[in-house]
Amino acid sequence: MDAIDRANGLLEHYAALARAELPRDARVFDAHTHLGEDIDGMTGDRDELLAIQRAYGIDRSFVFCLDEPDRRPAFTAANDRTLAHAAATTTELLPFVRLDLDESPVEEATRCIDLGARGIKLHPRAQRFLPDDPRLEPVFALAAERRIPILIHGGRGLPPIADSLARLLDRHCPPALIVAHAGIVDLAAMAENFAGRPGVFFDTSVWSPLDLLDLYRLVPPEQVVYASDYPYGRQPNSLLMAVRTARASGLDDAQLRALLHDTSARIADGLDPVTPGAPQGATELSHPVTFLRIHQYLTMASAMLWLRHTSDTYGVVGLAINACDARSNGYHAETEQIRELLVATRDLWDLASQTEDERDRRRAQRGAFRLVHLASVLAVTTPG
Structure with a gap:
């Protein structure tokens, strides 16, 4: 229950953040x-x-x-x-x-x-x-x-x-x-x-x-x-x-x-579309290597959770957590946010591996997937 409560608390925190950024x-x-x-x-x-x-x-x-x-x-x-x-x-x-x-x-x-x-x-x-x-x-x-x-x-x-x-x-x-x-x-x-x-x-x-x-x-x-x-x-x-x-x-x-x-x-409402302007996104992305490493590991973790792996057999969440080490990256506050999500992910995924009921196991896995995804969004969109 501690893992579930911590995950729900994090989701509530990021819900408030998402609304605030609108x-x-x-x-x-x-x-x-x-x-x-x-x-x-x-x-x-x-x-x-x-x-x-x-x-x-x-x-x-x-x-x-x-x-x-x-x-x-x-x-x-x-x-x-x-x-x-x-x-x-x-x-x-x-x-x-x-x-x-x-x-x-x-x-x-x-x-x-x-x-x-x-x-x-x-x-x-x-x-x-x-x-x-x-x-x-x-x-x-x-x-x-x-x-x-x-x-x-x-x-x-x-x-x-x-x-x-x-x-x-x-x-x-x-x-x-x-x-x-x-x-x-x-x-x-x-x-x-x-x-x-x-x-x-x-x-x-x-x-x-x-x-x-x-x-x-x-x-x-x-x-x-x-x-x-x-x-x-x-x-x-x-x-x-x-x-x-x-x-x-x-x-x-x-x-x-x-x-x-x-x-x-x-x-x-059946109204005519607005005339499109021009695309304006950047053609290149310059980003700290620390966040790129984290995103790489989380992409791997997401695929495993999507395919309903019962546990993190490759240890990719642990690698992502270790990549958050502020001693070498210079982004202490930002990587601590991500680390908090990933520790909760690890614990929720561990809970899923110990759960016998199929419905409860899948619910825990989906919760872990949501946390991994939030961490991945932060890793890509946090300014360097």
């Missing part, structure tokens, strides 16, 4: 959240999501189902649950319909739009298709006709998709296309095709702050929208990472307010 009177719109139960075991709970949103000043979010066990046929049951969740909250949750191209996608999209869906969610990795699939043509045509946005997975698990997605968008142009996970699957080509193109946006739901620094380098801030990817992305990690990387890339308060809220609100 621009004054800033509002937040989360462009990427899930509710339901995924076949991978992850669960998004409506009451938990609403509690998170209210705690962090998130007044609206786009929400869609996960890759549910009862997804067949056509995600109908899961989409109905999403619509019911949104109806129960009036304005806080804006429902998107999730589609499977194998099972009546246009019919299911039309049914849900008529019932109040505000957009379409596409997941080419989970549903096994690519943007050059001819079955996407009528889906994009419907979105253009009904004037609703599309959000498409742009993260891990795909081959390059930017060029074929651009050709599809040239033929059928919905009012907004949001590329999830900062388009990291094909970021350079995404930027080449879409940077400066009104109506195409990238959400911030990634693990690595380095991905966001690269996104701001390549894409105008007017084309970036805040997103958490709840329940995979959690607070305070998500907001803290988005804000700190934006600040490091030179975004001012007005640009940050737009990224956090206004751009997504315009999409939700």
